């Protein structure tokens with residue numbers, strides 16, 4: 323997905339010769355899209371966005387697309403596994419056109435992408451008018467110890483980061499927050515002595531932190547990311563970082579082998595069926611997301627739904643989307659079971675408003691604020 327945002331007049335300073343490309347990385351559901359949306363809301367930013375969607379349906383693209391004015395898809399799949407990065411290079415080539423005068427291009431990696439591989443793709447991009455602009459690793463404070471940091475040695479992915487953003491600390495009991503953040507900090511530092519580490523709710527980082535790094539005018543080879551990638555390439559930072567013994571897709575680098583099931587929703591769904599799915603996802607579905615329409619008492623309502631682990635998040639989507647979709651993702655996803663559950667939601671269209679289901683959905687929405 324390629325998006326060019328043109329919301330403001332050009333800045334007084336001319337565009338840099340080469341447009342910095344900032345990668346936003348993080349495990350499934352860590353909070354990458356939230357951070358991206360936060361950056362896109364910044365007035366005056368002239369940003370290009372490449373969203374690497376997971377699964378057949380463009381949920382992430384749809385979520386950010388509401389705020390931008392140009393959209394086109396690149397081929398799906400995991401960005402770091404594209405054979406020759408052709409899809410990414412095409413996207414960068416388009417967005418780096420001087421007439422767009424972009425300040426930066428942000429690549430939101432799929433949760434399954436390996437940051438070091440992605441950083442390498444950007445660094446060795448065949449596109450002349452771009453340069454590496456940093457890697458923002460989003461860490462889910464609640465889930466990282468069960469998903470990313472599951473081995474005695476700290477995750478190799480931290481080595482790729484030029485900025486680490488720790489999110490979801492608001493979901494931890496107040497008494498545990500400092501301890502969890504300190505532990506993440508210590509683990510990151512074992513791999514990465516330099517990257518700033520900040521705590522931010524829903525990706526609300528100071529954009530200056532992101533764009534300062536991106537506007538660094540040092541020669542490419544002097545950027546920390548370039549050094550770190552060289553170190554990783556020479557063996558220091560290599561290896562799995564997703565935990566488990568996944569063998570990857572056979573593309574020459576280790577990789578979390580996540581699976582996805584998805585369904586398109588032509589009409590409004592039954593809120594009861596939907597909430598059942600959110601509260602009790604199919605076996606192995608670590609991540610569930612989607613956009614849905616339900617019949618309200620007077621008019622149809624739109625919602626964005628998100629589940630990460632056991633954490634359910636529901637937000638209103640106005641206007642309701644013309645069509646919806648649901649995607650379930652997980653490393654150990656039971657594909658058949660997931661498809662059957664998603665199909666059941668798609669088929670359980672509610673003829674009349676379902677008051678009980680609407681109440682349950684509204685309750686989740688209030689708890690998500």
Ligand SMILES: Nc1nc2c(ncn2[C@@H]2O[C@H](COP(=O)(O)OP(=O)(O)OP(=O)(O)O)[C@@H](O)[C@H]2O)c(=O)[nH]1
Pocket residue numbers: 348349350351352353354355356357382432433434489490491492493522523524525609611627628629630634635
């Ligand atoms: N409470 C809370 N929720 C958060 C925070 N950051 C993200 N979320 C929620 O976590 C869910 C997943 O966030 P996303 O931004 O979609 O995560 P992602 O990394 O883009 O997900 P994938 O692209 O599927 O890997 C959403 O429901 C967000 O609203 C946070 O700091 N606090």
